[in-house]
Amino acid sequence: MDSVQFQYWFMKNEDISYGKKPKLIDYFYDSYNLYNASKSQLMATGILDEKTVDKFLEGKKKFDLEKEYYDFCNSPFSFITIESDSYPEKLRNIYDYPYGLFYIGTLPDFSRAVSIVGARRCSAYGKKIALELGEKLGEAGFTVISGMARGIDAYSHRGCLNSGGNTVAVLGSGCDVIYPRDNRLLYEDIVSSSGAVISEYQMGSSPVALNFPRRNRIVSALSDIVIVVEARDKSGSLITADFALEHGKDIYVIPGRIGDSLSTGTNKLLSQGAGIIYDIDGFINQLQDAYGQKTSVNKRPKEKINLTSEQKKVLSMFDEYPKSLATVLEESHMDYLKLISNVLSLERIGVLTEVFKNNYVKMV
Amino acid sequence: MYSVVNTATIYGIDSKLISVEADISEGMPIFEMVGYLSSEVKEAKERVRAALKNAGYALPIKRITINLSPASIRKTGAGFDLPIAVAILSAIGIIECEKLPTICLCGEIGLDGKIQPINGVLSMAIEAKKNNFEVLIVPKDNLMEARLVTGIKSIGVENISDVIELMNEGKFEEQTVDMLGTSKFSEDEYDFSMINGQQALRRACEVAISGMHNMLMVGPPGAGKSMIAKCIPSILPKMDDKEQLELSKIYSVCGMFDERKGLIQARPFRSPHHTVSAQGLVGGGHNPHPGEISLAHRGVLFLDELTEFNKSTLEILRQPLEDKQVNISRASGSFTFPADFVLVAAMNPCSCGYYPDLNRCHCTRLSIQRYLSKISQPLLDRIDICVEAPTLNFAQISMKQKNESSEEIRKRVIACHEIQNKRYADYEFRFNSQIPSGLMDKFCVLTDQEIEYMESMYEKYSLTARTYHKVLRVARTLADMDLCSDIRLEHLQEALCYRGLDKRYWEEGI
Numbered sequence: 001m002d003s004v005q006f007q008y009w010f011m012k013n014e015d016i017s018y019g020k021k022p023k024l025i026d027y028f029y030d031s032y033n034l035y036n037a038s039k040s041q042l043m044a045t046g047i048l049d050e051k052t053v054d055k056f057l058e059g060k061k062k063f064d065l066e067k068e069y070y071d072f073c074n075s076p077f078s079f080i081t082i083e084s085d086s087y088p089e090k091l092r093n094i095y096d097y098p099y100g101l102f103y104i105g106t107l108p109d110f111s112r113a114v115s116i117v118g119a120r121r122c123s124a125y126g127k128k129i130a131l132e133l134g135e136k137l138g139e140a141g142f143t144v145i146s147g148m149a150r151g152i153d154a155y156s157h158r159g160c161l162n163s164g165g166n167t168v169a170v171l172g173s174g175c176d177v178i179y180p181r182d183n184r185l186l187y188e189d190i191v192s193s194s195g196a197v198i199s200e201y202q203m204g205s206s207p208v209a210l211n212f213p214r215r216n217r218i219v220s221a222l223s224d225i226v227i228v229v230e231a232r233d234k235s236g237s238l239i240t241a242d243f244a245l246e247h248g249k250d251i252y253v254i255p256g257r258i259g260d261s262l263s264t265g266t267n268k269l270l271s272q273g274a275g276i277i278y279d280i281d282g283f284i285n286q287l288q289d290a291y292g293q294k295t296s297v298n299k300r301p302k303e304k305i306n307l308t309s310e311q312k313k314v315l316s317m318f319d320e321y322p323k324s325l326a327t328v329l330e331e332s333h334m335d336y337l338k339l340i341s342n343v344l345s346l347e348r349i350g351v352l353t354e355v356f357k358n359n360y361v362k363m364v
Numbered sequence: 365m366y367s368v369v370n371t372a373t374i375y376g377i378d379s380k381l382i383s384v385e386a387d388i389s390e391g392m393p394i395f396e397m398v399g400y401l402s403s404e405v406k407e408a409k410e411r412v413r414a415a416l417k418n419a420g421y422a423l424p425i426k427r428i429t430i431n432l433s434p435a436s437i438r439k440t441g442a443g444f445d446l447p448i449a450v451a452i453l454s455a456i457g458i459i460e461c462e463k464l465p466t467i468c469l470c471g472e473i474g475l476d477g478k479i480q481p482i483n484g485v486l487s488m489a490i491e492a493k494k495n496n497f498e499v500l501i502v503p504k505d506n507l508m509e510a511r512l513v514t515g516i517k518s519i520g521v522e523n524i525s526d527v528i529e530l531m532n533e534g535k536f537e538e539q540t541v542d543m544l545g546t547s548k549f550s551e552d553e554y555d556f557s558m559i560n561g562q563q564a565l566r567r568a569c570e571v572a573i574s575g576m577h578n579m580l581m582v583g584p585p586g587a588g589k590s591m592i593a594k595c596i597p598s599i600l601p602k603m604d605d606k607e608q609l610e611l612s613k614i615y616s617v618c619g620m621f622d623e624r625k626g627l628i629q630a631r632p633f634r635s636p637h638h639t640v641s642a643q644g645l646v647g648g649g650h651n652p653h654p655g656e657i658s659l660a661h662r663g664v665l666f667l668d669e670l671t672e673f674n675k676s677t678l679e680i681l682r683q684p685l686e687d688k689q690v691n692i693s694r695a696s697g698s699f700t701f702p703a704d705f706v707l708v709a710a711m712n713p714c715s716c717g718y719y720p721d722l723n724r725c726h727c728t729r730l731s732i733q734r735y736l737s738k739i740s741q742p743l744l745d746r747i748d749i750c751v752e753a754p755t756l757n758f759a760q761i762s763m764k765q766k767n768e769s770s771e772e773i774r775k776r777v778i779a780c781h782e783i784q785n786k787r788y789a790d791y792e793f794r795f796n797s798q799i800p801s802g803l804m805d806k807f808c809v810l811t812d813q814e815i816e817y818m819e820s821m822y823e824k825y826s827l828t829a830r831t832y833h834k835v836l837r838v839a840r841t842l843a844d845m846d847l848c849s850d851i852r853l854e855h856l857q858e859a860l861c862y863r864g865l866d867k868r869y870w871e872e873g874i
Contacts, residue, residue: 321723326751356752
């Protein structure tokens, strides 16, 4: 019998907690030995109590190694465990590494990996930055890692996919459970590109709140750098940042304004010494220098937008946060029709975006 | 020992003539009433008996049969007391009046013989006049209302003894009554000169009324949405006599008519609370009575907190919004109530009210989506103009400046309405908002340059055929306001800004 079958059996085992699995493998060296271990041997480890051992042995008897593994091989999903050589080296380095990961897609090389995390309820500005970061990092040959949540996470993945880069989504549910459901298209695009969706949880696990902080440690562990785009005061992204500190990764932050609730978390990180990204192109160049090799990035010249002086004036009245047409009208004392025609033409050019009924955000 | 008396009953907002027959014959002393009666009409028996006794007339110890015909119409209301009493008195010979067949009467009687006012006298008077009655006898308190209909002698009576005296004398002469304030036009309570700032919203209101478009205001709490809505009736043109009578009739049937002021002259503004039931909104009941939409006839129906309304209640609005009237079918018959109103609705952008200000709004995308999708697409499709209402800052609120008054706006609105009336003289519809999609090419002509512009916008805003037509209708109104015969680019641009709440704001794909 193949050792992979034993690995699969241990992956599927639900009697032993995720935390104790690596310890048992540490003790028995591999899942084959574990499979053949007697009750007394298992008790001697001191990791499991008697009740768990009985349950574990009972479950083992019922598990049909051949058939279960055969069924799994016919599914689009794969798995990888610490017993395998292709287990990401970076994961092994952390204190509570997972025994294995289920995944779908192709596991990329994690040697140049950057994770981007941030608020789910992000602003139009955050969305723009996440898309741009994802796209440029992907273009520069970095693997973009994130959690496939709404908002910043999803936009970073999407940005990376837009430039044809590799992106990896680490889920807090089973990797066959798409959460949130509106990200179905994104999920399918990640899988069909050269990226992967991974999860340490059993197939079919539902996205319970407890899973997400643990998921964040994998996001951090797999990457070299963690970028926080927008985060509120008590944001889950800050948990990722904590893990990043613990794992010794670099943390970079997109700065924000004082008083902007979406910047409280990020600005706090800045005050604690996180790196600051004030120029995305510059940041990526710097990264490439640090990694030694320069993957060819065909730098697109910034599109020159020609605006009339009136359009410039109108544009200057809008901001990075949503501002309503009526408010601008009151402030500017401009003619209503003139304002409307300028706003619509600016929107057509793409420097203004309508985020809600007659509420516009500047996009330059 | 038989007599017949004429009266009328409310049927929808119109009236129908009813004849009350009384027969007194030998037999067991029984007071019997037949003719498809509702319970309040059945109770008339006890009131009439007591009232006659207290007025000094004892009922004979005989078999009394009252029939209200035609029997196919269900009779409701307390207005039958007086005709029943008169029919009995006439049958037993206490009243002897030759003119009885030319008299129509109605009124409720108290146990002491006093005659109480009833609802719908205006409508009854119109019906009585139509049927060439010479005299209409009504409760004294309803006299002024009855007098609004000319060409019939209306006489007010205070108690049953008066009626007997009047009938026996046979001299039907109109008393004089003082009418209050009929000549004086009551000033609108709310006026656009009271609104500071909100230029965009003011403009949108003017556009909406100029083309009689329905309107939706979206904005945070405290932006002044309700205040603005209350001002809208003041920019509508004054009602003509026909419209005034039509509206007064509706109010009279509902018992909401203040007769001392004469016909209703001010455009109605109805703002039902969001807990309103379907029957309350469009009308209904066993014997259907008009609902809020009919009370807002020729005026404004304002639905504040649109999302809080019961979804199925709102859906009922779809048909009246198209047809400008509502048909209600019940076992007792099918009724049509007029409902030609401008719908003005207001809502918050999300449940906390501050979206898209992310510093103040704490709603998740899902909750915003859920909040906004409470309003169905078919209803949104019937709203041509959607506009945002921003909060004002202190400087704007406390500003002491002369704002344009409703009077000035109304002048422009009237001019715009005249253009439309002239243009649509040969058609069934009257306003730009009602242009059927088939006639779009005829009335909303675009040049090549504008077609090209709309083509690019069609894709950018993912418009549909329906929303595209809505934009064109509003653009037509804007052109009319500018006294332009053709729709120009700036009209299209402004109309695009008024297009409806877009699903893409909350159903953004990733």
